[in-house]
Each structure stands twice: as C-alpha cells, then as structure tokens.
Amino acid sequence: MPATNISLPVNDAVASAHSAFSEYKKTSPAQKVLFLQAIAAEITAAGPAIIPVTQKESNLPLPRLEGELIRTTKQINLFADLLKEGSWVRAVIDVKENPATDIRQMQVPFGVVAVFGASNFPFAFSVAGGDTISALAAGCPVVHKAHPAHPETAAMIAACIHRAAEKTGMPPAVFTTVEGFEAGMQLVNHPLVSAVAFTGSFRGGKALYDAAVKREKPIPVYAEMGSVNPVFILPHALQQNGYDIASKLVASNLLGTGQFCTNPGIVVMPPLHDAKSFLDTSAQIIGSSKGGVMLTSGIHEAYKTGVQKFGEHKGVTVKATGAIEEEKATPHLFVTTADEFLNDEHLQEEVFGPSSLFVETDDKAALYNIASALHGQLTATIWGTEEDLKEYADLITILEDKAGRLLINGVPTGVEVTAAMVHGGPYPATTDSRTTSVGTDAIYRFTRPVCYQNFPQFLLPDALKDENPLGIVRKSLGH
Amino acid sequence: MPATNISLPVNDAVASAHSAFSEYKKTSPAQKVLFLQAIAAEITAAGPAIIPVTQKESNLPLPRLEGELIRTTKQINLFADLLKEGSWVRAVIDVKENPATDIRQMQVPFGVVAVFGASNFPFAFSVAGGDTISALAAGCPVVHKAHPAHPETAAMIAACIHRAAEKTGMPPAVFTTVEGFEAGMQLVNHPLVSAVAFTGSFRGGKALYDAAVKREKPIPVYAEMGSVNPVFILPHALQQNGYDIASKLVASNLLGTGQFCTNPGIVVMPPLHDAKSFLDTSAQIIGSSKGGVMLTSGIHEAYKTGVQKFGEHKGVTVKATGAIEEEKATPHLFVTTADEFLNDEHLQEEVFGPSSLFVETDDKAALYNIASALHGQLTATIWGTEEDLKEYADLITILEDKAGRLLINGVPTGVEVTAAMVHGGPYPATTDSRTTSVGTDAIYRFTRPVCYQNFPQFLLPDALKDENPLGIVRKSLGH
Numbered sequence: 034m035p036a037t038n039i040s041l042p043v044n045d046a047v048a049s050a051h052s053a054f055s056e057y058k059k060t061s062p063a064q065k066v067l068f069l070q071a072i073a074a075e076i077t078a079a080g081p082a083i084i085p086v087t088q089k090e091s092n093l094p095l096p097r098l099e100g101e102l103i104r105t106t107k108q109i110n111l112f113a114d115l116l117k118e119g120s121w122v123r124a125v126i127d128v129k130e131n132p133a134t135d136i137r138q139m140q141v142p143f144g145v146v147a148v149f150g151a152s153n154f155p156f157a158f159s160v161a162g163g164d165t166i167s168a169l170a171a172g173c174p175v176v177h178k179a180h181p182a183h184p185e186t187a188a189m190i191a192a193c194i195h196r197a198a199e200k201t202g203m204p205p206a207v208f209t210t211v212e213g214f215e216a217g218m219q220l221v222n223h224p225l226v227s228a229v230a231f232t233g234s235f236r237g238g239k240a241l242y243d244a245a246v247k248r249e250k251p252i253p254v255y256a257e258m259g260s261v262n263p264v265f266i267l268p269h270a271l272q273q274n275g276y277d278i279a280s281k282l283v284a285s286n287l288l289g290t291g292q293f294c295t296n297p298g299i300v301v302m303p304p305l306h307d308a309k310s311f312l313d314t315s316a317q318i319i320g321s322s323k324g325g326v327m328l329t330s331g332i333h334e335a336y337k338t339g340v341q342k343f344g345e346h347k348g349v350t351v352k353a354t355g356a357i358e359e360e361k362a363t364p365h366l367f368v369t370t371a372d373e374f375l376n377d378e379h380l381q382e383e384v385f386g387p388s389s390l391f392v393e394t395d396d397k398a399a400l401y402n403i404a405s406a407l408h409g410q411l412t413a414t415i416w417g418t419e420e421d422l423k424e425y426a427d428l429i430t431i432l433e434d435k436a437g438r439l440l441i442n443g444v445p446t447g448v449e450v451t452a453a454m455v456h457g458g459p460y461p462a463t464t465d466s467r468t469t470s471v472g473t474d475a476i477y478r479f480t481r482p483v484c485y486q487n488f489p490q491f492l493l494p495d496a497l498k499d500e501n502p503l504g505i506v507r508k509s510l511g512h
Numbered sequence: 513m514p515a516t517n518i519s520l521p522v523n524d525a526v527a528s529a530h531s532a533f534s535e536y537k538k539t540s541p542a543q544k545v546l547f548l549q550a551i552a553a554e555i556t557a558a559g560p561a562i563i564p565v566t567q568k569e570s571n572l573p574l575p576r577l578e579g580e581l582i583r584t585t586k587q588i589n590l591f592a593d594l595l596k597e598g599s600w601v602r603a604v605i606d607v608k609e610n611p612a613t614d615i616r617q618m619q620v621p622f623g624v625v626a627v628f629g630a631s632n633f634p635f636a637f638s639v640a641g642g643d644t645i646s647a648l649a650a651g652c653p654v655v656h657k658a659h660p661a662h663p664e665t666a667a668m669i670a671a672c673i674h675r676a677a678e679k680t681g682m683p684p685a686v687f688t689t690v691e692g693f694e695a696g697m698q699l700v701n702h703p704l705v706s707a708v709a710f711t712g713s714f715r716g717g718k719a720l721y722d723a724a725v726k727r728e729k730p731i732p733v734y735a736e737m738g739s740v741n742p743v744f745i746l747p748h749a750l751q752q753n754g755y756d757i758a759s760k761l762v763a764s765n766l767l768g769t770g771q772f773c774t775n776p777g778i779v780v781m782p783p784l785h786d787a788k789s790f791l792d793t794s795a796q797i798i799g800s801s802k803g804g805v806m807l808t809s810g811i812h813e814a815y816k817t818g819v820q821k822f823g824e825h826k827g828v829t830v831k832a833t834g835a836i837e838e839e840k841a842t843p844h845l846f847v848t849t850a851d852e853f854l855n856d857e858h859l860q861e862e863v864f865g866p867s868s869l870f871v872e873t874d875d876k877a878a879l880y881n882i883a884s885a886l887h888g889q890l891t892a893t894i895w896g897t898e899e900d901l902k903e904y905a906d907l908i909t910i911l912e913d914k915a916g917r918l919l920i921n922g923v924p925t926g927v928e929v930t931a932a933m934v935h936g937g938p939y940p941a942t943t944d945s946r947t948t949s950v951g952t953d954a955i956y957r958f959t960r961p962v963c964y965q966n967f968p969q970f971l972l973p974d975a976l977k978d979e980n981p982l983g984i985v986r987k988s989l990g991h
Contacts, residue, residue, distance in 0.1 A: 055909060058909070059909070125931050125932040126932065127928075127930045127931065127932035134928060134930075136928055136930055136932040136933060137932055138931075138932040138933070138934055138953075141912055143945075144913065242725075242730070246721075246725040246730075250888075250939050250940070251721070251725075251939060251943070253944075253946070409729075419968065419970075422970075422971055423970075426971075429971060430534060430537075430538070433620055433962055434623065436962075437960075437961070437962060438962070438963040438964075438965060439962065439963070439964055439965065439967070440965040440966055441965070441966050441967050441968065441971065442966060443965060443966045449606075449613060449615055451606045451613075451615055451989060452604050452606065452617075452987065452989055453604040453605065453606035453615040453616055453617045453963060453989065454615060454617070454963055455617055455961045455963035457960075457961070459729075459960075460729050460730060461729070464730070466960045467732070467956075467959075467960045467961070468961075469961060474617075474961065480946075481916075481936075481938075481945045481946045482916070482934045482936070482946070482947075482948060482953065483912055483915075483916060483917070483918065483934060484916060484917040484918070484932060484933055484934035485917075485918055486917060486918065486919040486920070486922060487919055487920050487921060487922045488918070488920050489898065489901065489920065491898075491901075491902075492901055492905075492908060492920065508931065510930060510931055510932065
C-alpha cells in the first residue's frame with residue numbers, strides 16, 4: 034500500500050500508527066482521559082530536567098520556558114476535561130415513530146495524523162503541543178516530525194508520551210516520531226496518513242499543502258503560517274492615549290524577540306498631527322530597545338534579509354532601530370505611506386522578528402482601502418474610543434472577512450487557550466480558515482461526522498446509545 | 513482584481529454578488545428567515561407551472577417530481593427554522609474577571625459561494641437545492657451555474673428566488689446565475705469566489721477541486737461525487753430473510769432508474785449455499801424488470817459504456833439483464849469473486865444507473881479484505897441478525913472509516929433531511945469528508961469561526977451580546 038519511494042523509518046512509523054488506530058479508536062473516553070493526564074504528569078515531572086536542555090537549544094529565556102511548559106500541561110489537561118465532559122462529539126439523535134426513523138450522528142477520528150513541530154514554541158506547539166494533543170484527544174494516532182531546532186527536547190518529551198502510553202495501556206504506536214526534511218515530505222505523501230498539522234513559515238506550510246492536495250487521495254492540511262496581524266489606530270484613541278498605545282504595541286512587537294505568529298507587524302495610523310507624536314514615541318521606545326538571540330541562526334538570517342529588504346525599499350523609511358549587537362536581532366521600526374503600501378503587496382509580507390511597519394494614511398478612505406487590501410490574518414486589532422468605533426464601524430465588517438480573531442484596544446500576542454479562541458484565519462494565515470489550532474475546537478481538525486442509521490442499541494457507539502452511558506449532553510430531535 | 517481571462521458575465525455576476533455580500537451579511541436572522549420562507553412559497557406557487565417543464569427536461573416521472581418539489585420547499589423551511597432557533601452559530605462566550613478576559617466566538621459567512629446544479633435532482637440539488645439554500649442561510653450570496661440538462665427549470669426556479677429577494681428586501685445580487693462549462697471553470701477561478709459546492713460525477717468534481725487548490729488563494733470545494741454504496745449480507749440474515757433482502761435491495765437499485773448517489777452498486781455475499789438462492793432471487797427480479805429513460809442521453813451513453821465494460825471483464829459474469837428497450841437503460845446484475853474484486857480497482861467504479869455487482873466471498877477474511885479495500889463511500893450497509901452483527905462486529909469498525917453513513921438492515925436510497933444526517937464521506941465519495949451536503953449541518957460548509965476579543969457590547973454581533981437579544985442557546989464559560 035505505501036508508495037515505494039517512502040523510506041523505511043517513515044513506512045514503519047506510519048504502518049505501526051495505522052495498526053494502533055483500530056485499537057486506539059476503541060479505547061473509551063475515560064481511558065483517553067487517563068492517557069492525556071499521564072502525559073501532562075510525565076512532562077511536569079520531567080520539566081526540571083527538560084527545561085535547561087530546551088534553553089540551550091532554543092535560546093529562549095528560562096522564565097518563558099517555565100511558563101510555556103505549564104501552559105502546555107494545562108492545555109493537555111484542558112483536552113482531558115473536554116473528553117471527560119464528552120459533548121464535543123456533537124451527538125445528534127433523531128428517532129421518529131412515523132415514518133420509522135432512527136438516525137444518529139457523532140464525530141469520529143480520521144486516522145493517522147502527521148504533526149510538524151514548530152520552532153518558536155518548543156513545548157506548546159511541538160511534540161506534546163496543541164496539534165499532537167488535539168489529535169490524540171480526537172482518537173487519532175500521531176506521527177510527529179520533530180523540529181530540527183530542538184531535537185533533544187523533542188526526544189525527552191516524546192519519551193514522556195511513551196511512558197504515559199505504557200502506564201495507561203495505550204498501544205505504543207499511538208505516538209511515534211520521524212526526523213528530517215525528507216521524512217516530513219514522505220509523511221505527507223504516505224497513503225495511510227489522513228491529515229497534517231503544521232505551524233511555521235508560509236513556504237513550509239504551502240509546500241505541505243501542495244503535496245497533500247496532489248495525492249491520489251487528497252488529505253486536509255492545517256498549516257498555521259503566521260501573519261502580520263495589522264493594528265488600526267483610530268483618531269480619538271490616538272489623541273487621548275497615544276503614549277499608552279505606543280508602549281503597549283511596541284512591547285507586544287518586541288516580546289520574545291518578536292518570534293510570535295501574532296506579533297503586530299503592521300500599524301495603520303490616521304491622518305493626524307497626533308500621529309507624529311505617537312510615531313515618535315514608538316520610535317523612541319524602539320530606539321532604546323535591545324534585541325535578543327533568535328531561535329535559530331536560520332531564523333536570524335531570514336530576519337536580517339527581511340529588514341534589509343524593507344530598508345532598501347524606496348517607499349519605506351527606517352524610523353528607528355534598537356541596539357545592534359553581535360548574534361542578536363536588532364529591532365526595527367519602518368514607516369511607509371498608504372499609497373506605497375497599496376502599490377506593493379510585498380510590504381504585507383511577514384518579517385518574523387522584532388520589526389514593524391507603520392503605515393500613514395491620508396484619510397478614512399485610505400484606511401479602509403488598506404483594510405480591504407489585506408491578505409488573510411490570524412488577528413486584526415483596532416484601537417479606538419467609543420466615538421471612533423462608531424464612526425469606523427465598517428472597519429469591523431471588513432476585518433471580519435480578513436482575520437480569525439478581532440481585538441479592540443488590546444495586543445494580539447498572548448493567545449488564550451479556551452473554547453472561545455480562534456487561532457486561525459483566512460489564507461495565507463492558514464490553509465484552512467474553518468479551524469483553529471489553539472483552544473478545544475482544535476480537535477475538530479481530526480474528526481469527521483458519521484451517521485448511524487437503524488442501528489440496534491448494542492451496536493451503537495456509547496455516545497449514541499439510548500441509555501446515554503457516558504452521561505453526555507446530546508441533541509435529540511423528533512421526540 | 514478578477515483575473516483577466518474571466519468572461520464578462522461571470523465577472524459581473526461575481527462582482528455584484530460580492531457587493532451584495534457586505535449588505536446581506538448585515539441582514540438579521542429574522543430577515544433571512546423571511547427570505548428563505550418566501551423562496552419556498554414562490555416555488556410552491558410556481559410548482560404547477562414548473563413541474564411539466566421539468567418533466568420534459570429530465571424524463572423523470574411526475575409523482576417523483578411532485579415529491580421532490582415538496583422535499584425541496586420543506587428543506588428550505590428547515591433552514592429557515594434553523595436560523596429562527598439560532599444556536600447553529602455556535603456562540604461561545606468566555607468572560608473572566610481575573611485575569612480580565614472577554615473572548616467570544618461565533619460562525620460567520622465565508623463570502624460568495626459558487627453552486628453547481630446536479631442533473632439527477634432538478635429541484636432538491638439544483639437551483640434552490642440544499643447547496644444554494646445552506647449557503648444563503650449561512651449569509652453567503654450564491655452564484656449558481658445551472659445544469660445544462662434542465663435550463664428552463666433552472667430559469668423558473670431562479671425567478672422564484674429573485675421574486676423572494678425582491679419581496680423581502682434582499683440585495684438582488686444575493687443570487688445570480690451563469691451558464692455553460694467555461695463559465696463554471698471561470699467561477700471556480702474567480703478571486704472573489706470563496707467556496708464551491710457541487711454534486712455530480714467524480715470527473716467533474718475532481719476538476720473543480722484541482723482548479724480550486726491551484727488558485728493563488730485556494731478555496732474549499734465541497735464536491736459530492738457519488739459512490740457504489742457497498743452492501744454486506746451476513747450469513748444468518750441471508751438464510752432467514754434472503755428473499756426479503758433481495759427484493760428490497762434490487763428495488764433500491766432500480767429506483768429512479770438507478771440514478772441516485774446512494775444507489776447500492778456493490779453487494780458482498782457470504783460463502784453459503786443460501787447465497788445461491790439469494791442471487792437467483794435477485795437475478796429473477798432483475799430479469800423481469802424494465803428500465804427507464806435516463807436523465808440525459810449523455811448519462812445513458814455513459815451507462816451503456818459502463819455496463820459494457822463490466823460485461824466484457826473476464827472476471828465478471830452477467831447474471832441477469834432487464835428488458836431491452838429503445839432509449840431506455842437496461843438493468844444489469846453482474847457477479848464476480850472476491851479475488852477478482854480485490855485484484856482490479858476498476859470494479860469499484862460507479863456505473864451510474866440500474867446496475868449492480870454482486871461479489872461472492874469464500875470466508876469471513878475475504879469479506880473483511882473487501883471492506884478494507886473499499887474506497888471512500890457515501891454509505892455502507894450491513895444486513896445481519898443479532899448473531900451476525902456480533903460475530904462481524906469488526907466490520908463496523910472498518911466501514912466507519914470508509915463511509916459517511918452506516919446502515920443496518922435497510923437500503924441506502926432515501927436520504928432523510930435531518931440534523932442527524934451525513935450525506936458525505938471519505939474521498940472519492942466527496943472532496944471533504946468533514947461535511948455533509950444534506951441536513952442542516954450543510955450550513956457549516958460556508959462558515960468559519962471568528963473570535964471577538966475585548967469588544968464593547970455595542971460592537972458585538974447580536975449573537976454574542978450579554979443581553980442575548982436573539983434569545984439563542986449559547987455556551988458560556990468562565991463564570
């Protein structure tokens with residue numbers, strides 16, 4: 034069955050994961066809850082040993098890594114709670130007597146999922162991160178392609194998952210790993226892989242998408258490819274809180290050396306005298322800022338190339354730069370006009386790191402034109418007073434079609450892990466705007482609905498039995 | 513913005529639909545309810561004038577068309593009811609005080625949707641069929657590409673929608689039509705089209721999918737491309753009810769001259785002496801059956817080619833044929849062995865019309881091998897006694913991964929329009945197994961989640977306001 038050009042390690046990993054699927058999908062929600070909780074417990078226990086290794090591999094500061102590890106285990110337990118509560122399967126029961134009808138529906142797992150670890154969240158979006166955990170929660174075995182930026186961390190976390198599987202009696206191949214770029218592409222092309230999750234660059238995500246849709250049997254790819262997370266500052270807010278907004282926005286832009294998918298990379302300013310002071314304040318903060326060591330030298334090189342391109346752009350001015358230090362990314366603040374921005378789509382490209390582009394507009398129409406010209410985004414933010422927001426109400430209507438998450442008077446960094454979160458958005462922010470990669474709804478990336486018609490009770494999945502042995506909330510029709 | 517190789521009618525249709533989108537998405541659920549109900553009322557009123565025209569265009573018998581028209585208006589009213597009830601938007605509200613969090617989520621419409629009418633359901637899957645109505649219910653304008661098999665019907669139903677839009681104050685371009693193959697491909701390639709719905713052949717659906725994923729901005733394609741809807745007969749059921757099962761299955765196969773996506777095209781039989789009598793009964797019914805005039809001469813030609821291919825296959829026997837009449841499709845019953853079936857994937861191909869292939873198995877293992885080798889299906893059916901179903905329990909586990917709908921002791925034709933229905937399934941039955949094209953969940957093909965963070969009350973969509981002005985069921989967290 035597997036294509037012949039797929040290497041043995043990938044074939045072995047996928048074949049064993051596929052065998053594990055039929056066993057794993059039969060485990061009860063309670064058994065999966067124990068498995069997920071055991072993963073969280075193993076990671077918490079191993080944390081003190083893992084964090085120093087990750088610190089070396091990622092250059093991320095210790096407090097950040099400690100926080101991220103806690104966030105990761107919290108996220109795992111959140112999915113355990115989701116399975117415990119049980120209504121996520123969206124059970125619908127339609128039983129009628131005349132004409133006799135017995136139709137029931139619920140979500141079932143897809144099959145083997147390939148997960149690609151991200152560089153910028155070695156815990157939360159990597160081996161036992163949101164993609165892996167939501168797939169495991171859905172009932173799908175995971176073959177994980179570790180990010181080369183943190184191989185030792187990946188191995189240590191993988192060992193936690195394996196210990197948890199062993200302790201809770203799960204098939205060992207419910208989680209396996211492969212390594213290397215080639216293995217990653219083979220994974221996407223493997224006929225027994227049924228979905229792909231990825232967080233990273235546009236180039237990487239698009240390559241996986243292109244491979245997946247060309248397969249004999251195409252499969253879904255959930256690639257979160259980042260965005261520039263535009264921020265619109267409206268006139269009264271700027272007048273009243275210019276300094277405050279500048280401080281918060283720049284801090285968000287510099288956070289973690291700018292290495293967040295939700296980093297605010299574009300700031301659209303209104304045509305006001307006050308914009309100058311807002312801009313000057315921002316420039317001052319950037320000017321006195323220090324950069325940091327980036328996740329990898331490759332990311333640092335890409336950042337340098339990105340800021341150089343903007344710096345050499347004839348329509349763009351370098352307004353401020355932070356400290357220039359060996360091996361560290363230098364923060365950059367660029368400024369351009371609405372016309373320049375609208376005339377060159379490249380100015381919408383993400384420069385992953387502590388860089389932002391401020392766009393000066395001449396009037397409301399220009400601001401709307403910019404909003405309309407935006408590509409798909411993970412987030413879009415508006416700073417405005419009540420007066421502003423009423424005057425610019427159509428801006429929300431426009432941005433609703435552009436982003437997965439809209440914010441008022443806040444910063445886009447800091448993504449809450451909740452059932453209400455959407456960390457996703459129209460292409461090219463992601464390859465599937467119907468989904469989220471953060472929050473419990475992430476589970477639906479790995480399930481599909483199945484309808485059971487005229488089934489005797491003993492054959493129905495527990496979630497659909499009349500007696501409701503799982504005690505879950507269900508939708509009943511036809512009574 | 514639109515690509516230059518797109519013809520004026522398509523450009524005009526999409527551009528006006530796109531303009532209508534910003535207006536239409538702002539209409540309240542109550543306004544959309546009135547619009548949908550008006551469409552149903554207009555169609556009901558025009559029914560007596562439309563049905564004779566459709567009868568001529570489709571060759572479908574009058575009672576069937578009368579029934580289909582009622583089904584279509586019922587379906588429209590079902591979506592009106594869905595909007596009235598309102599919980600379909602999946603509103604989630606997460607408000608916490610410490611740390612201050614206000615995150616809310618709901619489904620929002622995609623944008624302009626291209627809908628391709630089907631030939632075999634000139635009402636229920638065509639101009640005002642499930643695809644159009646679920647897109648309109650979601651808040652998406654529709655550009656409809658009429659099926660060339662029933663152009664006058666299409667024009668008459670389109671006029672009903674236009675009258676309904678006028679009477680209820682909707683933007684006229686909320687529904688527009690284009691014609692012709694070229695226009696269809698241009699529609700899929702138009703940058704302002706955001707999703708595609710199609711019901712028809714694998715070739716047609718796959719061509720749309722391939723075009724959509726190659727766009728600069730890929731868009732989802734929901735193509736329902738039919739399937740062979742395998743039926744497994746288990747030993748005791750066959751012994752006890754062979755005659756009954758044969759009658760029901762053959763009737764389902766011949767229904768509407770076999771022109772249903774859920775037509776049972778493959779029947780897998782156990783290794784029993786009784787299988788012979790089951791087969792003979794089926795052959796006898798087919799042998800004394802009459803065919804019918806098919807929807808189009810093209811479909812009839814394709815059917816003749818299909819049965820000829822099976823007839824000439826060295827591993828396949830023609831067991832029975834129905835009446836041979838000029839201009840009518842002749843029913844066919846073919847028989848093959850498990851080995852032949854497993855060795856030639858072509859034997860899984862759909863022959864659209866009153867043809868079926870019975871597969872004789874040697875043992876349980878062969879039956880499981882056939883189930884495992886099946887491509888994606890809309891439906892899979894098992895006939896079995898309680899004893900059978902317990903003995904063959906793993907068959908359900910296998911078929912769950914193969915089909916969108918599983919049936920026990922029933923026939924797959926006759927798709928109930930209910931919230932519990934899944935009319936979909938793994939590729940190649942559809943291009944997106946996560947969705948259904950029948951039932952109210954069809955609406956989610958045209959929506960995406962958006963998250964509203966830290967919004968003042970007056971800016972929130974009604975569905976997410978604290979006071980819940982729409983009075984809908986919502987999920988509240990964090991309290």
